[in-house]
Amino acid sequence: MERVAVSEQKRLAWWFVAGFVAVAALAAAYRVPRLGERVFHGDEAVQAFKAGQELYEDGEYAYDPEEYHGPTLYYLTVPALWLGGIERFADSTEVHYRVVPVIFGLGIVVCLWWARDGLGRRATLIAGLFTAISPAMVFYSRYYIQESLLVFFTFATLVAGWRYTRRRNVVWAALCGASLGMMHSSKETCVISYFGVAVAFMLTPIWARIHDEEHPLNRVFRRGESEDLRPGLVRQVAAFVAAGALVSMLMFSSFFTNPQGIIDSVMSYTVYLQRAVESGIHHHPATYYLRLLVYTHRSAGPVFSEALVVGLALVGAVSALVRHDRDNKPGNVHFLRFVTVYTVATTAVYSSINYKTPWSILCSLHGMILLAGAGAVVLLRLTPCLPGTAGALRYAPKTVVGLVLAALSVQLGWQSYLVNFDYYDDPRNPYVYAHPVSGVRHLGERAEAIARYAPEKHDMLIRVITPGLNYWPLPWYLRQFSNVGYWEDVPEECDAPMVVTTAKLAPEVHARLKTEYQSENYGLRPGIRLVVFIRRDLWDAFMKTRQ
Amino acid sequence: MKYAMLTILGAAMLFAVTAVPAFAADEQAPLKIELPEKSFMGTPLDYWSENLEFTYKARDPFMAPVGTELVSKGKPVTSSDKTPSMGKLPMVTDGDKGFQEKSLVELDKGLQWVQIDLQKKHKLYAILVWHFHTSERVYHDFVVRVANDPDFTQDVVTLYNNDHDNSAGLGAGTDKEYVESNEGRLVDGKGTEARYVRLYSKGNTSNERNNYVEVEVWGITAE
Numbered sequence: 001m002e003r004v005a006v007s008e009q010k011r012l013a014w015w016f017v018a019g020f021v022a023v024a025a026l027a028a029a030y031r032v033p034r035l036g037e038r039v040f041h042g043d044e045a046v047q048a049f050k051a052g053q054e055l056y057e058d059g060e061y062a063y064d065p066e067e068y069h070g071p072t073l074y075y076l077t078v079p080a081l082w083l084g085g086i087e088r089f090a091d092s093t094e095v096h097y098r099v100v101p102v103i104f105g106l107g108i109v110v111c112l113w114w115a116r117d118g119l120g121r122r123a124t125l126i127a128g129l130f131t132a133i134s135p136a137m138v139f140y141s142r143y144y145i146q147e148s149l150l151v152f153f154t155f156a157t158l159v160a161g162w163r164y165t166r167r168r169n170v171v172w173a174a175l176c177g178a179s180l181g182m183m184h185s186s187k188e189t190c191v192i193s194y195f196g197v198a199v200a201f202m203l204t205p206i207w208a209r210i211h212d213e214e215h216p217l218n219r220v221f222r223r224g225e226s227e228d229l230r231p232g233l234v235r236q237v238a239a240f241v242a243a244g245a246l247v248s249m250l251m252f253s254s255f256f257t258n259p260q261g262i263i264d265s266v267m268s269y270t271v272y273l274q275r276a277v278e279s280g281i282h283h284h285p286a287t288y289y290l291r292l293l294v295y296t297h298r299s300a301g302p303v304f305s306e307a308l309v310v311g312l313a314l315v316g317a318v319s320a321l322v323r324h325d326r327d328n329k330p331g332n333v334h335f336l337r338f339v340t341v342y343t344v345a346t347t348a349v350y351s352s353i354n355y356k357t358p359w360s361i362l363c364s365l366h367g368m369i370l371l372a373g374a375g376a377v378v379l380l381r382l383t384p385c386l387p388g389t390a391g392a393l394r395y396a397p398k399t400v401v402g403l404v405l406a407a408l409s410v411q412l413g414w415q416s417y418l419v420n421f422d423y424y425d426d427p428r429n430p431y432v433y434a435h436p437v438s439g440v441r442h443l444g445e446r447a448e449a450i451a452r453y454a455p456e457k458h459d460m461l462i463r464v465i466t467p468g469l470n471y472w473p474l475p476w477y478l479r480q481f482s483n484v485g486y487w488e489d490v491p492e493e494c495d496a497p498m499v500v501t502t503a504k505l506a507p508e509v510h511a512r513l514k515t516e517y518q519s520e521n522y523g524l525r526p527g528i529r530l531v532v533f534i535r536r537d538l539w540d541a542f543m544k545t546r547q
Numbered sequence: 548m549k550y551a552m553l554t555i556l557g558a559a560m561l562f563a564v565t566a567v568p569a570f571a572a573d574e575q576a577p578l579k580i581e582l583p584e585k586s587f588m589g590t591p592l593d594y595w596s597e598n599l600e601f602t603y604k605a606r607d608p609f610m611a612p613v614g615t616e617l618v619s620k621g622k623p624v625t626s627s628d629k630t631p632s633m634g635k636l637p638m639v640t641d642g643d644k645g646f647q648e649k650s651l652v653e654l655d656k657g658l659q660w661v662q663i664d665l666q667k668k669h670k671l672y673a674i675l676v677w678h679f680h681t682s683e684r685v686y687h688d689f690v691v692r693v694a695n696d697p698d699f700t701q702d703v704v705t706l707y708n709n710d711h712d713n714s715a716g717l718g719a720g721t722d723k724e725y726v727e728s729n730e731g732r733l734v735d736g737k738g739t740e741a742r743y744v745r746l747y748s749k750g751n752t753s754n755e756r757n758n759y760v761e762v763e764v765w766g767i768t769a770e
Contacts, residue, residue: 299681
């Protein structure tokens with residue numbers, strides 16, 4: 001009898017490992033291909049400039065409390081550029097940068113391995129599947145911004161903390177602290193995740209007491225039965241705090257070369273708090289995120305929805321709150337409750353802040369995905385067997401529910417394909433936000449083509465005349481050129497081999513041009529157009545090769 | 548004298564028999580083009596260029612020989628994209644020119660074409676196209692060609708081409724880009740005789756896809 005049980009355990013373990021590897025492979029299949037296809041978003045281009053030019057090439061990066069978020073993304077890009085054999089920023093491509101969030105996006109899936117006893121094995125695989133194919137998770141894992149790093153380090157914190165409650169090990173304590181520090185140095189919005197974790201810390205023990213259960217945290221802080229474990233606890237807490245502080249300070253101080261960065265990392269919250277209140281063009285209603293996830297249909301085009309994840313997350317959350325830890329069910333009810341409270345708290349905070357961008361919801365969505373894994377298992381478990389039947393027929397209702405969930409998952413995977421490989425820069429995609437159109441890349445290609453006929457080659461003057469900073473990601477697509485000038489107002493002297501301006505300023509620029517030009521139109525973003533003037537002699541030389 | 552009178556009378560009758568129909572054929576009348584409802588959705592494009600034509604004011608009536616009629620309605624449509632991501636190809640000639648998405652056929656990214664088979668040779672006087680006028684977009688590399696075989700190898704005539712840099716590979720054109728509106732774009736057919744009409748485009752200022760809500764071909768059946 002004992003042998004049979006062990007054998008079954010091994011069979012299940014093998015099945016779980018195979019499923020886990022398959023899910024990780026699926027996550028890679030969605031994240032890795034065609035990384036350079038979508039044009040850089042303005043934010044991505046700015047981040048690439050910070051990482052590739054300021055940090056990698058010039059070695060002059062210093063944390064800026066006003067803009068650009070934390071330094072983690074930039075420092076983690078350095079190995080990617082180095083391994084890619086890049087010597088100059090100008091030689092780097094979109095792929096060299098986007099590979100960083102891809103790796104951490106995959107890391108979110110891999111981290112599930114250490115949460116399997118918290119979620120339950122089947123729930124772990126389903127959560128892994130949803131993480132692998134969720135349109136939003138995939139989209140922002142292929143986007144050179146801080147979000148996938150923040151989600152990864154948040155989950156790493158959660159997982160390390162969970163493991164620590166199981167093993168009371170100094171290594172897990174240090175890993176938990178280090179992840180917490182990396183969250184801090186990734187993005188200022190980490191405080192919202194900190195808040196979610198703090199609320200979960202406070203509420204889940206209360207909930208356990210109501211249910212007359214022992215919360216795992218009680219085991220951590222109570223005196224051991226055979227020995228006093230508190231000296232170990234002090235060492236573990238010290239490791240946690242030291243690792244967190246060290247990592248954060250290391251990053252913000254640029255490896256202790258800019259101590260001011262540590263102070264700035266705290267002072268930056270006055271800036272970001274102000275921004276959260278004022279919000280400007282990023283002001284959206286409280287329901288923005290949930291509507292984005294549940295139903296998006298913009299103009300003519302497909303309907304996008306991650307309602308499957310949201311719905312199953314609700315089932316998982318309710319189940320975690322009502323079930324008892326003495327129920328003989330897979331997963332750990334305290335872990336699931338912790339995730340539930342964390343998810344509800346972070347979603348509430350993100351929704352209540354006026355300033356909203358679609359990628360900000362990723363931390364909350366990840367919590368929903370974890371709960372959705374548990375929710376799917378609950379749904380299958382609660383589906384009754386057919387009474388009065390025997391054999392396979394008895395499980396027909398469960399099979400039907402399983403097939404429906406599988407079909408909906410396939411549909412979610414198809415949506416993810418559309419979001420990431422078809423509508424990747426289309427405003428109908430719910431996760432496309434003020435994204436440049438491909439015209440900006442064509443503009444860069446045109447500059448390259450014209451430079452072949454200019455005596456100065458890549459040193460030819462390109463004048464970019466645009467009000468404000470409304471030209472990003474143009475500097476990225478003109479990064480091969482050493483002589484690009486930017487003007488906010490129309491200068492007296494406008495002539496140059498190539499002049500780029502906005503549609504609004506184009507008549508004024510045109511009036512000041514002293515020689516003949518060919519004009520062209522390029523989209524920058526939907527609704528924002530650029531007019532490019534190319535000196536006639538260069539245009540004619542170029543066109544001779546185009547007939 | 549009598550013979551002279553008869554000769555003059557005969558000549559006059561001959562002239563009347565032959566010339567009057569010729570004059571009638573040359574008689575011009577404005578095309579009765581029905582415009583769809585204007586869409587006020589979207590933000591007007593902040594767009595200016597020497598290569599760009601604005602279409603904010605109504606188009607002047609287009610004059611065509613009397614007898615010119617809509618010859619494309621319900622005619623077969625083929626495309627470089629066999630499976631449009633939205634709509635079906637017959638919608639290109641179904642008479643629905645609305646800006647709403649139910650009227651829209653969406654083709655893949657890059658250079659794509661739709662082709663209308665008029666099923667017999669016609670003298671073509673006007674070709675109208677509405678790509679997608681829900682917002683004021685500009686479609687790139689818009690080229691209109693006509694021919695007498697479906698593969699466009701015989702009697703190919705280019706009626707419109709605004710691909711100024713030859714990026715579509717069909718030859719550089721000097722016609723202007725234009726902003727989509729409910730007026731559509733009217734291409735002068737110049738009386739060209741052809742059976743097939745093909746319209747190319749290569750993306751637009753909102754995305755890289757190609758759209759059609761309607762194409763109308765106006766002409767007279769060729770002898």
